[in-house]
Each structure stands twice: as C-alpha cells, then as structure tokens.
Amino acid sequence: MDQLTRTRIPTPFSVGSVNCYQLTGNGVTVVDPGPATDEAYEVVADSLATDGYEIAEIDRILITHPHMDHFGQASRLVEASGADVVAHEHAVDRLADPIAHFKREQAYFRPFLRSMGMPTDAVDTVLELPEPYTEYQAPVTVTDPVADGDTVDAGVTLECVSTPGHVPGSVSFLAAAEDAMFTGDHVLPDITPNPLLTVAPDATDERTRSLPAYIEALETVLELEATVGYGGHGEPMSDLHGRVRETIDHHEERKEHVAELVADAEPVTAYAIMKEMFPELPATEMFSGMSEVIGHLDLLADEDRVRITERDGVDHYELLEPTDG
Incomplete structure (x- = not known):
C-alpha cells in the first residue's frame, strides 16, 4: 500500500511491541498510536519525521480497540495536533473514562469469578493485579464514533468493519481498493487473540459472551475481499483468510x-x-x-x-x- 508506514512501538506488556500505522494520502492518519509512555511518543515522532511530518500535523487517529497498548497515548497526540479521533461507538465510553470501566469490571467479576469456582483469595489477586498498568493510558474523547459500514478517508477509503470478541468496540478497517485490512488484535499472525471477558457495552450487570461473538466476527472477515492483513502485533499477513481459518480451527480444537x-x-x-x-x-x-x-x-x-x-x-x-x- 502506497504511503503506508508501519512503526513498532515498545510496550511494557508481555505481548511486546504494538504496530502503529501511518497513512499520508489525505493528511496524516495514525492507526493505534500505542501506550502512554514517553518512549512511545518519541518513537511516533521519529517515525513521522522520517516521512517528513511532525506530530502537530496529525489529522486523525484511528483506534482499533480500547486496550491501552493501542490507544494509551492518543490523548497526548491530540493535545499536540488537534487531531480527530475515530473509534467504534461501543468503545466511546470506555475510552472517555478507562478507570471507571476498570472499576466496573472489578465490581462485576468479583462475584462472577467466585460463581465460576475461583477461590476468593485468587479472585482478589486476579482483579487487583492490573491496577499498576492503568498508568499507561489516558482518557481520550472520540470525536468521530463509527459503526459497521461507515467509511474514513485516509487517502484510501477505509470501511469500518465491526469485529467484537477480543473486546467490545473492536473495529477493523477494510481498504478494499488495496485488497487489505487493518485488523487490530482481531486477527494476528502468530498468536490467537484471547476473547477476554468484560462487562457488556452499556451494562453493569451483564458480561460479554466474547468467544461466540469473536467466532462470528471472524466468519465475517471471510466474506470480505482482503488478502493482506495488517495486525496490531507481528508482521503483515499475506494470507488473511488463511490465518482466519487457522484461528477458527484452533478454537474448534480447543x-x-x-x-x-x-x-x-x-x-x-x-x-x-x-x-x-x-x-x-x-x-x-x-x-x-x-x-x-x-x-x-x-x-x-x-x-x-x-x-x-x-x-x-x-x-x-x-x-x-x-x-x-
């Protein structure tokens, strides 16, 4: 794809680096700017400079899903550039107040995990462990909420494809003219994304049925014309549909x-x-x-x-x- 740069941004998480994509066909578009660290900010600045741009020139930031390794420093980039922020409508509230969302999850999953047989001391440990990592994100206001079928002009037309399962509010961006898709963590080349449990969008007393939603969203990708997949981690996928089928087969075996x-x-x-x-x-x-x-x-x-x-x-x-x- 012309005018596309992939930048690997270090993260403090076990998953390793996250892919940030920059498109410069219609101003500057950044997809998944990484966590809220000074290192991530410097890496994005250096990558843009290599292409002849500055952070102040970013026009729009696209967030594939509301996990901090992908969106954490978006608000800092917005402060420096005034960029618009594009994310799925189901991610808006979580992005606006990620700490409140985390506390809702703690409140819901404490009794739920006990009902799944987990001992109380293990439940307390599991729910308190993520607290130190919340510093790697900052609230960000979504200026342009999108839903399935909406489009974004990034020099190439990107169609928004709702791909929940790994997390509600996950959206992939289909560049049909380029036979490619930005998949976030929905499809990855080397690992199978975990269908993480969370509270359902707009609810405090209902969990997601994450894996059934994830499988359905994978099957949606098989219906689309996209050969190349640009995932949130790892190298580009030259056979996106093949990787989707491998992922479905993995879950069938599991x-x-x-x-x-x-x-x-x-x-x-x-x-x-x-x-x-x-x-x-x-x-x-x-x-x-x-x-x-x-x-x-x-x-x-x-x-x-x-x-x-x-x-x-x-x-x-x-x-x-x-x-x-």
Whole structure:
C-alpha cells in the first residue's frame, strides 16, 4: 500500500511491541498510536519525521480497540495536533473514562469469578493485579464514533468493519481498493487473540459472551475481499483468510478439548477446567485463562452440549449425551 508506514512501538506488556500505522494520502492518519509512555511518543515522532511530518500535523487517529497498548497515548497526540479521533461507538465510553470501566469490571467479576469456582483469595489477586498498568493510558474523547459500514478517508477509503470478541468496540478497517485490512488484535499472525471477558457495552450487570461473538466476527472477515492483513502485533499477513481459518480451527480444537475435560471430571467448575488446562499459569494470566475456558464453555452451551447446575452459588458443568435426530 502506497504511503503506508508501519512503526513498532515498545510496550511494557508481555505481548511486546504494538504496530502503529501511518497513512499520508489525505493528511496524516495514525492507526493505534500505542501506550502512554514517553518512549512511545518519541518513537511516533521519529517515525513521522522520517516521512517528513511532525506530530502537530496529525489529522486523525484511528483506534482499533480500547486496550491501552493501542490507544494509551492518543490523548497526548491530540493535545499536540488537534487531531480527530475515530473509534467504534461501543468503545466511546470506555475510552472517555478507562478507570471507571476498570472499576466496573472489578465490581462485576468479583462475584462472577467466585460463581465460576475461583477461590476468593485468587479472585482478589486476579482483579487487583492490573491496577499498576492503568498508568499507561489516558482518557481520550472520540470525536468521530463509527459503526459497521461507515467509511474514513485516509487517502484510501477505509470501511469500518465491526469485529467484537477480543473486546467490545473492536473495529477493523477494510481498504478494499488495496485488497487489505487493518485488523487490530482481531486477527494476528502468530498468536490467537484471547476473547477476554468484560462487562457488556452499556451494562453493569451483564458480561460479554466474547468467544461466540469473536467466532462470528471472524466468519465475517471471510466474506470480505482482503488478502493482506495488517495486525496490531507481528508482521503483515499475506494470507488473511488463511490465518482466519487457522484461528477458527484452533478454537474448534480447543472447544473439543474442553468438552473432554468436562466429560472426564463432571460435574466440574470453569476454574477447575482452567487449572487442568493451564496448570502452571501465573496469577497475572489467570483472568485470560478463565476467559478462554468460559468462552469455550459458552460455545458448548450454544450447541446444547453442556448442562449448567448451581451448587452453593457455584456453577458446575456436565456434558450432555448426544441425542439421535
């Protein structure tokens, strides 16, 4: 794609660097500017300078999803440039007040994780661990909320494709004329994005069913004309549809593995399955592990393959026998 620069921005997170994309066909467009660190700011400034631009010349910032490694320093760039901010309409509130969103998640998931069989001390640890990382983000006002099918002129027309699952408010940007798509963390070349549990948009007492939504959004990508994928991490993907199919197949295999674990130990809690699947998982990764397991249990529930029963406030899962016809 002409007038496209990919800049790898260091992050303090285990995922490593995040990809920031700069398009200069219609002013300066920045996609996912990275976390709120001085290093990230300097890297973006240096990258723009290489192309002959300054931060003050940024016209618009596109945010693929509301995770701090992708949007964290957007507000600082806006202060220096007056740039417009484009994000999915379901990400607007979270971007405007990420700390309030984090506190809503803590309040919701404390009883929910206990209902999934996680011990209280583990729940407290899991929900308090992310607190130090909140410094790598700052609230940002979305000036241009978008929905599925909206377009952005970045020198090339970018069609907004709603791709929830990894997080509500995830949006990919399809450059149909270039046979390419900016996928954020929806599709990545080397890892499968975790369908993270969170509170549903515009709700405080309802969780997302993240993995079913994610699979549906992956299937949407297969219907689009895009060969090349520019993900939020890693190298560009030369066969986007092939990578999407690999990701779907991975979750199908993981779902069947979870079904086997339920059958071997039923009735069983989601926490017990998580400990069986990931016995060495550190506390810092347990929320992701629970999201993974619960997501696959959601898929099995959608297929009417598990029964959920409550015992002393804790949900237990049993595998249902297949029926003929």
